[in-house]
Amino acid sequence: MKRVLVxxxxxxxxxxxxxxLRQGGYDVVEAGDANDAITAAGFxxxxxxxxxxxLPGDDGIxxxxxxxxxPHCAHVPIVMLTTEAGAELKCAARAAGATAWxxxxxxxxxxxxxxxxxxx
Amino acid sequence: MTGDASSxxxxxxxxxxxxxxxxxxxxxxxxxxxxxxxxxxxxAPDSDAINAxxxxxxxxxxxxxxxxxxxxxxxxxxxxxxxxxxxxxDIALDAGLVDAMLHGTDAVRARIGQRAxxxxxxxxPAEVCERLRRATGGRASGPPRGAAPAAVRVLEVEYRxxxxxxxxxxELLAQLGELGTVELVPGAADASMRTLRLSTDTHQDxxxxxxxxxxxxxxxxxxxxAAVAPAPNPxxxxxxxxxxxxxxxxxxxxxxxxxxxxxxxxxxxAMLAQRIAELxxxxxxxxxxxxxxxxxxxxxxxxxxxxxxxxxxxxxxxRFPRLVRDLSxxxxxxxxxxxxxxxxxxxxxxxxxxxxxxxHLVRNAVDHGIEPVAERVAQGKPRAGxxxxxxxxxxxxxxxxxxxxxxxxxxxxIVAKARERGIAVSDGAKDREVWSLxxxxxxxxxxxxxxxxxxxxxxxxxxxxxxxxxxxxxxxxxxGAGTSVGIxxxxxxxxxxxxxxxxxxxxxxxxxxxxxxxxxxxxxxLRTIVGHGLVMEVRDEFVPVVRLxxxxxxxxSAGRDATKCxxxxxxxxxxxxxxxxxxxxxxxxxxxxxSLDANYRRVPGIAGATIMSDGSVACILDLAxxxxxxxxxxxxxxxQ
Numbered sequence: 001m002k003r004v005l006v007x008x009x010x011x012x013x014x015x016x017x018x019x020x021l022r023q024g025g026y027d028v029v030e031a032g033d034a035n036d037a038i039t040a041a042g043f044x045x046x047x048x049x050x051x052x053x054x055l056p057g058d059d060g061i062x063x064x065x066x067x068x069x070x071p072h073c074a075h076v077p078i079v080m081l082t083t084e085a086g087a088e089l090k091c092a093a094r095a096a097g098a099t100a101w102x103x104x105x106x107x108x109x110x111x112x113x114x115x116x117x118x119x120x
Numbered sequence: 121m122t123g124d125a126s127s128x129x130x131x132x133x134x135x136x137x138x139x140x141x142x143x144x145x146x147x148x149x150x151x152x153x154x155x156x157x158x159x160x161x162x163x164a165p166d167s168d169a170i171n172a173x174x175x176x177x178x179x180x181x182x183x184x185x186x187x188x189x190x191x192x193x194x195x196x197x198x199x200x201x202x203x204x205x206x207x208x209x210d211i212a213l214d215a216g217l218v219d220a221m222l223h224g225t226d227a228v229r230a231r232i233g234q235r236a237x238x239x240x241x242x243x244x245p246a247e248v249c250e251r252l253r254r255a256t257g258g259r260a261s262g263p264p265r266g267a268a269p270a271a272v273r274v275l276e277v278e279y280r281x282x283x284x285x286x287x288x289x290x291e292l293l294a295q296l297g298e299l300g301t302v303e304l305v306p307g308a309a310d311a312s313m314r315t316l317r318l319s320t321d322t323h324q325d326x327x328x329x330x331x332x333x334x335x336x337x338x339x340x341x342x343x344x345x346a347a348v349a350p351a352p353n354p355x356x357x358x359x360x361x362x363x364x365x366x367x368x369x370x371x372x373x374x375x376x377x378x379x380x381x382x383x384x385x386x387x388x389x390a391m392l393a394q395r396i397a398e399l400x401x402x403x404x405x406x407x408x409x410x411x412x413x414x415x416x417x418x419x420x421x422x423x424x425x426x427x428x429x430x431x432x433x434x435x436x437x438x439r440f441p442r443l444v445r446d447l448s449x450x451x452x453x454x455x456x457x458x459x460x461x462x463x464x465x466x467x468x469x470x471x472x473x474x475x476x477x478x479x480h481l482v483r484n485a486v487d488h489g490i491e492p493v494a495e496r497v498a499q500g501k502p503r504a505g506x507x508x509x510x511x512x513x514x515x516x517x518x519x520x521x522x523x524x525x526x527x528x529x530x531x532x533x534i535v536a537k538a539r540e541r542g543i544a545v546s547d548g549a550k551d552r553e554v555w556s557l558x559x560x561x562x563x564x565x566x567x568x569x570x571x572x573x574x575x576x577x578x579x580x581x582x583x584x585x586x587x588x589x590x591x592x593x594x595x596x597x598x599x600g601a602g603t604s605v606g607i608x609x610x611x612x613x614x615x616x617x618x619x620x621x622x623x624x625x626x627x628x629x630x631x632x633x634x635x636x637x638x639x640x641x642x643x644x645x646l647r648t649i650v651g652h653g654l655v656m657e658v659r660d661e662f663v664p665v666v667r668l669x670x671x672x673x674x675x676x677s678a679g680r681d682a683t684k685c686x687x688x689x690x691x692x693x694x695x696x697x698x699x700x701x702x703x704x705x706x707x708x709x710x711x712x713x714x715s716l717d718a719n720y721r722r723v724p725g726i727a728g729a730t731i732m733s734d735g736s737v738a739c740i741l742d743l744a745x746x747x748x749x750x751x752x753x754x755x756x757x758x759x760q
Contacts, residue, residue, distance in 0.1 A: 099333075
């Protein structure tokens with residue numbers, strides 16, 4: 001089963017995303033901030049990262065940069081899942097190495113189709 | 121491998137199960153917001169505080185949208201817009217804006233509350249949003265835009281039609297629409313390709329990014345057909361730090377089950393101890409030592425488990441600065457709040473039940489205690505009245521005090537009012553007795569009844585609430601100097617210190633908190649007063665004697681004279697003293713309270729039951745109920 005790392009500071013949102021992904025046949029690990037996320041990704045078995053932009057401490061873009069600097073995460077797809085949708089922010093995320101962008105609130109079906117697509 | 125089609129994603133209904141988590145989360149964010157908003161100085165707002173408020177509101181907005189709470193998301197969005205403008209220095213914070221944000225916070229809380237507990241529908245969200253917009257006087261701008269528009273450029277974007285699905289395309293077009301005007305260029309040479317023409321001030325790299333998030337880079341080609349001007353550096357949203365919480369969330373039911381099991385363990389241990397006490401101590405010395413260890417560990421475990429249910433008083437006190445601020449503003453008074461001992465811990469069940477009585481007392485203090493500014497100045501007092509709210513541990517109890525430096529109670533007014541209501545008050549009555557009158561039903565000494573403290577529904581309810589929690593209330597007041605109300609509560613409802621007493625074969629537990637003394641009675645102290653039955657003279661007071669045997673219909677031990685009474689436990693509850701006539705005192709112990717309501721049925725005069733160390737069941741007396749019964753009937757009667 002492919003392992004997905006879900007990063008969001010809101011436990012309820014995290015649970016919800018995790019639930020949708022598990023229903024879609026993925027294994028999920030969760031993290032509440034960038035530090036936890038980097039630790040969780042450190043095991044090298046994460047195949048996809050889904051992260052919020054607004055996080056306590058380092059934000060989502062800083063997290064993407066940090067993950068991209070690690071050899072085991074350099075090519076792992078990273079999906080931003082966030083309420084922000086500003087073009088500038090998307091650009092910054094893209095420059096940092098984000099693979100896809102999904103705006104909250106998201107449609108569960110849509111989330112799965114994006115995840116399926118970036119992992120195929 | 122991709123997730124297979126048969127394992128379809130969750131429907132909205134299935135996702136609704138996480139909504140409860142969201143409501144808890146949102147309540148925490150709201151508390152943070154309120155705390156920070158009340159503490160903020162509009163003239164020199166702390167940017168960390170503004171950022172933290174922004175973060176809280178942003179989290180609420182994000183998650184509420186996910187759970188389909190569009191109304192909450194809409195209000196949160198307005199709050200966020202306002203805060204963002206303040207954060208970026210577009211508008212200056214003032215008291216009006218803080219008020220507006222507090223109002224918005226309340227509106228969100230009302231909606232969260234309605235979803236969590238049902239109830240009346242709160243204010244229309246559209247009105248709340250409108251109010252927030254009005255508060256800024258149109259000064260707040262939407263989400264941050266780039267710098268001033270640069271030269272308009274025309275971009276032609278060619279993409280492979282198959283590369284994007286309908287939903288994603290709709291979203292993409294909406295986003296492009298925000299950047300400029302979009303039109304479809306018909307008649308592409310390649311039928312599998314589509315071309316969009318975008319007139320915008322945005323750099324083509326930005327547009328390319330938007331496309332690349334939804335399709336492969338190879339599926340999109342962008343070329344520019346008009347002049348290029350340098351694009352401004354995009355401002356990036358800054359992250360806002362917040363304190364990480366090292367905690368886990370556990371259901372109260374789980375904790376209660378744990379407490380119950382530990383309670384059973386304590387009882388088993390006590391029964392074991394009793395058995396072992398019968399053995400020869402010299403012969404079984406190691407066993408006794410191990411038992412002492414077990415006892416110490418059990419008590420330790422019990423303390424630790426009980427502490428899980430303990431919450432700091434801060435959870436209650438946090439609302440008071442806001443309450444006093446709003447109330448004093450409404451009444452045209454000035455008042456400040458001083459809070460002490462907010463880290464003092466109290467059982468969660470008690471915390472929830474003590475909120476209303478405390479709110480009532482604080483309202484009273486502002487409404488009736490604190491004088492209008494002019495009156496205070498004339499008396500040489502500081503303009504702003506002081507409301508002090510303090511909590512501290514005192515033995516096995518918690519003492520919560522609400523005091524003010526206002527006008528104090530007027531003895532004459534209270535006495536006059538009491539007489540008007542037909543309550544006999546002697547001129548020589550002690551202050552303590554006069555003050556206790558204001559806890560009588562329907563008693564209000566305010567000259568003007570305001571919508572703040574309501575209409576006479578009041579201190580009697582507070583007193584009743586406190587008594588039902590096994591607590592007591594005491595009031596002290598000095599004319600012109602202020603009033604202080606103290607509430608004494610047990611730390612928990614689950615464990616209680618009690619005195620075991622015997623009546624024939626039955627055992628009862630008298631809550632230690634209500635006991636004044638227990639002793640033998642000399643026949644000269646007893647007399648019978650017509651209409652009041654047997655009374656006992658204690659110092660200069662006659663105290664009704666309540667025979668537990670009569671009260672609960674238990675036959676006295678054979679050979680005892682029913683009219684005799686040689687051992688009493690003197691108790692005081694709700695200002696009433698009673699002498700409980702018992703046959704024997706069995707000693708003091710800590711008991712684990714079991715609800716009779718839950719395990720059997722409600723029994724008048726009994727607050728609960730406990731299992732004694734020998735395995736027998738003893739009932740815990742409800743002193744307040746017994747006292748009320750005695751007052752009502754002019755003397756003790758059977759409760760059955």
